[in-house]
Amino acid sequence: MKQITLSIESISKEFNRRIIFENISFSLSQKDSLAITGRNGSGKSTLAKILCGLLTPTKGKISLSMNEKEIPAADIHRHIGLVSPYITMYDEFSGMENLLVFAHIRNLGSAADGDPERLLRQFGIYERRNDEVRTYSSGMKQRLKYAAAMLHHPEILILDEPTANLDEEGAATVHKLMRVQTGVGILIIATNDAKDLKFAVHNIDLNKVNSVA
Amino acid sequence: MHSSTRGGRSPLAHYDSIFKTYYHQNLECGPAKLYLEDALKSLFVPAYYIFLKDSRSELRTRYALNALFMFVVTALSIILFSLGSEAVSSDVLSGILWVVIFFSSMSGLSRTFVSEEERGTVATLQLLTRPTPVYVGKLIFNFFLTLSLNVVISLLYLLLINNFVIQSPAIFWTTIVLGSAAIASASTIIAAIIAKANTKGTLYPVLSFPIMLPLLMTVMNATRLATEGAFFAEALGEFQILISYTVVITTASIVLFEYVWKD
Numbered sequence: 001m002k003q004i005t006l007s008i009e010s011i012s013k014e015f016n017r018r019i020i021f022e023n024i025s026f027s028l029s030q031k032d033s034l035a036i037t038g039r040n041g042s043g044k045s046t047l048a049k050i051l052c053g054l055l056t057p058t059k060g061k062i063s064l065s066m067n068e069k070e071i072p073a074a075d076i077h078r079h080i081g082l083v084s085p086y087i088t089m090y091d092e093f094s095g096m097e098n099l100l101v102f103a104h105i106r107n108l109g110s111a112a113d114g115d116p117e118r119l120l121r122q123f124g125i126y127e128r129r130n131d132e133v134r135t136y137s138s139g140m141k142q143r144l145k146y147a148a149a150m151l152h153h154p155e156i157l158i159l160d161e162p163t164a165n166l167d168e169e170g171a172a173t174v175h176k177l178m179r180v181q182t183g184v185g186i187l188i189i190a191t192n193d194a195k196d197l198k199f200a201v202h203n204i205d206l207n208k209v210n211s212v213a
Numbered sequence: 214m215h216s217s218t219r220g221g222r223s224p225l226a227h228y229d230s231i232f233k234t235y236y237h238q239n240l241e242c243g244p245a246k247l248y249l250e251d252a253l254k255s256l257f258v259p260a261y262y263i264f265l266k267d268s269r270s271e272l273r274t275r276y277a278l279n280a281l282f283m284f285v286v287t288a289l290s291i292i293l294f295s296l297g298s299e300a301v302s303s304d305v306l307s308g309i310l311w312v313v314i315f316f317s318s319m320s321g322l323s324r325t326f327v328s329e330e331e332r333g334t335v336a337t338l339q340l341l342t343r344p345t346p347v348y349v350g351k352l353i354f355n356f357f358l359t360l361s362l363n364v365v366i367s368l369l370y371l372l373l374i375n376n377f378v379i380q381s382p383a384i385f386w387t388t389i390v391l392g393s394a395a396i397a398s399a400s401t402i403i404a405a406i407i408a409k410a411n412t413k414g415t416l417y418p419v420l421s422f423p424i425m426l427p428l429l430m431t432v433m434n435a436t437r438l439a440t441e442g443a444f445f446a447e448a449l450g451e452f453q454i455l456i457s458y459t460v461v462i463t464t465a466s467i468v469l470f471e472y473v474w475k476d
Binding site for chain 1: 254255258259262263265266269270273274332333334336337338339340341342343344346475
């Protein structure tokens, strides 16, 4: 079984000399879950972006290791699935086309066979799979983001505002996914929603910038 | 107990040699070959699908195609009206052709990165693959876009401008192909840089001009040779410059792109 560990050592982030957060350290391994909380503008999304390699920290180090072997920074994207408001799908393609394009670019080959259909069914947008994404509602786009994030079976799932734009049924599907993820990999959620926070064992409150062991 | 032999060797020795051959092929030479295959696959498979994605996206949205088409039609019409019945030398006409090609490229080639930035799909793409396949995929897309654009401009130019006669078609069309590759290599990395800027429209030609100046001078020279009916061998120097330019710019761009692509 793959044993994955995500280690964060004293990371800080500044934008134009304005400190967003500093000295955040924690380590997460298989079956760990972490909630990042804090008021608007506290840096929840910035920290989520840093964790998945979209932003580089001003100071500090992030390392990801699989079975105690460090994964190069350039390959982190293979192990992370991200659902976030700043992730956008290609509007001119259908939901199915988006997933197929992503599977091909990820070079998943036959590993992805059948997965796009299964994921579209799981997130309840299979009926609209051939419609262009520009015709989707914001909730449907959020569901498609989940399907895209789970396409490569990521060991680490990072969810920024996980249930934003979702109806009750959609939120229930996401909560089920979060429960499954805490049993097989690492789950990180950036939210202030009490219903989502139930799924995280550890917590970082960016207002206080606590660190967890 | 007697055991049968094959060619004077025991079965054990026979299987031992098979094992050694297998070991040599698959475990000693194998991993190096597999590593190279994996490296090429992880570069070219995503790059190919990024190229396909961009091509399909362009055919549906016509972000770049419309801008390019409008620019070419407008520029050629103005040249046609301003020249009238004037007898202009082939030197000047070669220059004008590449001025049209340069500014047409400037009006459309940046779209490949700018559209990703404007639609907010950059983060999506960053999470899908490494930076190099993104650059290579965009470069291939820009090459085919530039090549088709240059072929169309050249054909229209040859049809509409009376004094522009090509004596050496081989030199002319080789210049068009190599020039397209050189323009695509330079414009792709500049597009990636300016996509992050606020003043994208004005910055693109301003940044591109000094970088493309040696390229423009070379293609103008080669086109002049084509109009004068020179032998193919006489243009080899120009072609060598174009190939070297493309190789140098592409190599430097691949190194630079990683820093441009991430925040």
